[in-house]
Amino acid sequence: MSARLIDGKALSQSIKETLKGEAAKFESAYGRKVGLAVIKVGANPASEVYVRNKIKSCEEVGVKSFSYNLPEETEESALIELIDALNGDGNVDGILVQLPLPKGLNEKKILARISPEKDADGFHAVNAGGLLLGLPCTKPCTPAGIIELIKSTGTEIAGKNAVVIGRSNIVGKPAAILLLSENATVTICHSKTVDLASIAKNADILVAAVGIKEFVTGDMIKEGAVVIDVGMNRCDGKLYGDVNFAEACEKAAYITPVPGGVGPMTVTMLIKNAIESAFRCKKS
Numbered sequence: 001m002s003a004r005l006i007d008g009k010a011l012s013q014s015i016k017e018t019l020k021g022e023a024a025k026f027e028s029a030y031g032r033k034v035g036l037a038v039i040k041v042g043a044n045p046a047s048e049v050y051v052r053n054k055i056k057s058c059e060e061v062g063v064k065s066f067s068y069n070l071p072e073e074t075e076e077s078a079l080i081e082l083i084d085a086l087n088g089d090g091n092v093d094g095i096l097v098q099l100p101l102p103k104g105l106n107e108k109k110i111l112a113r114i115s116p117e118k119d120a121d122g123f124h125a126v127n128a129g130g131l132l133l134g135l136p137c138t139k140p141c142t143p144a145g146i147i148e149l150i151k152s153t154g155t156e157i158a159g160k161n162a163v164v165i166g167r168s169n170i171v172g173k174p175a176a177i178l179l180l181s182e183n184a185t186v187t188i189c190h191s192k193t194v195d196l197a198s199i200a201k202n203a204d205i206l207v208a209a210v211g212i213k214e215f216v217t218g219d220m221i222k223e224g225a226v227v228i229d230v231g232m233n234r235c236d237g238k239l240y241g242d243v244n245f246a247e248a249c250e251k252a253a254y255i256t257p258v259p260g261g262v263g264p265m266t267v268t269m270l271i272k273n274a275i276e277s278a279f280r281c282k283k284s
């Protein structure tokens with residue numbers, strides 16, 4: 001089998017067209033643009049690229065970005081003060097703090113400070129709890145993007161065996177919960193999983209969020225599976241996924257490329273979250 005590519009760039013472009021309409025509706029109803037505050041601390045080169053992409057996507061869709069580039073030596077109290085000010089700012093509907101933060105800043109404490117209503121990344125405990133309980137909440141961007149990518153293939157998720165490799169709070173766990181809420185039968189694998197290869201081999205839908213270059217090899221993939229490669233592993237100036245792409249293409253029915261798969265969808269889901277927060281806030 002030669003897998004068909006799931007084009008995350010094209011899908012995210014088409015979602016952005018819809019979001020443009022939503023952003024324009026908000027502006028005409030409330031006399032201002034949806035606002036997204038993007039906070040970056042320090043000069044991590046990967047973060048610079050991610051933040052640039054997020055701001056560019058805001059511009060494309062008609063969302064106003066408020067960009068804060070803070071120095072590496074920023075005190076935790078100063079960052080918290082900024083978040084408090086943005087929580088109370090009527091022009092800001094979404095706030096994101098680009099991770100990772102420099103050492104010395106308590107990531108958990110800082111993310112918890114963002115008002116759950118403005119938590120554009122969907123990382124706040126209130127939103128994570130809402131996801132678990134099936135309550136209306138802001139969904140984390142990468143897992144939400146994963147679901148859109150799977151649906152774009154026309155694959156019915158309900159009843160399928162879905163295997164998620166990775167259990168991080170930002171990708172693996174929420175991706176598993178979203179798949180469960182779509183009625184898949186879900187297995188989560190992690191570094192202590194015994195015989196991961198045979199579990200993966202049983203997956204109709206395989207999500208790899210491990211952070212190890214080409215961790216998933218062809219022999220771990222079921223014939224005809226949908227493979228979502230979340231990994232972004234930089235090596236010798238090149239970006240590699242968590243899946244051995246060439247081998248996977250021989251087995252899978254559909255696969256996301258790296259780059260151009262999950263990455264663009266993550267950014268688009270962030271903008272979607274900000275717009276939804278803006279409308280939700282006006283309704284409440």
Ligand code: NAP
Nearest residue numbers: 142166167168171190191209210211230231232262263266
């Ligand atoms: P993470 O926090 O490091 O989590 C990695 C997970 O993989 C952990 O649950 C870990 O298990 C598991 N794992 C590690 N080694 C393993 C092994 N040998 N066998 C089985 N499981 C193993 O990473 P993350 O934040 O979820 O990110 C995962 C990847 O996705 C990274 O490459 C990251 O750059 C990428 N990413 C991409 C996007 C995007 O937009 N495209 C967004 C976020 C992340 P334990 O829990 O047992 O340690």
